[in-house]
Amino acid sequence: MIKFNHFNFNVLDLDKSLDFYKKALGLEPVRVKDAEDGSFRLVYLGDGLTEFQLELTWLRDRKEPYNLGECEFHLAFHTDEYEQLHQKHQDMGCICFENPAMGIYFISDPDGYWIEIVPEDK
Template sequence: MEFAFTHYNYNVLNLEKSMAFYEAALGLKEVRRKEATDGSWKLVYLGDDKTDFELELTWLRDRKEPYNLGENEIHLAFLTDDFEAAHAKHKDMGCICFENPEMGIYFIVDPDGYWLEILPPRK
């Protein structure tokens, strides 16, 4: 028996705002979606055109209050081929929420408060 990663889910309040953020910040684009026939929910899967891994954004029509992320000790990590350019872009976007120069990493935050780790190329 074998298992393979396929996707990870974040619940979002504003689907369009979240999709725009992920495209602008990380280049992720919609690869597929599912919608309830009554319009009560939407699932949008974003991909990077490099791997099969997808980020699933779940939107629920009746959800009005922000999601409780607790201590937010979870995150997704992204490798970039140009760390300095990525850092400059994210600084301009105003979405850097934490930097650790000793480790050579930083984090950005999405519209719902989820953290995303940015890593330099592997050596």
């Protein structure tokens, strides 16, 4: 048997990213791993409902933003609170693309990663 465990995003400013993921999606740290030499920190975020985790990797010596190419990848969440989340994300100014015909939209995190928001019934 094999099942999903986690997905990774590398982040430049860990505190800013942790704040974003908590405010935008309600994700909380569930596990932290620090390198003995302080060169990196891994923070695993959970939604409190599933076993799936988002790993945020912070590298001490990284100074320049990550090149995400054309950002042709994304993480997706489905929700039964679509309208409320859309308003919250609109107020936060983090919506980067909307597709009304499909009934979905995307938000962008502080490092430019795209996150799709899908209504539960889609």
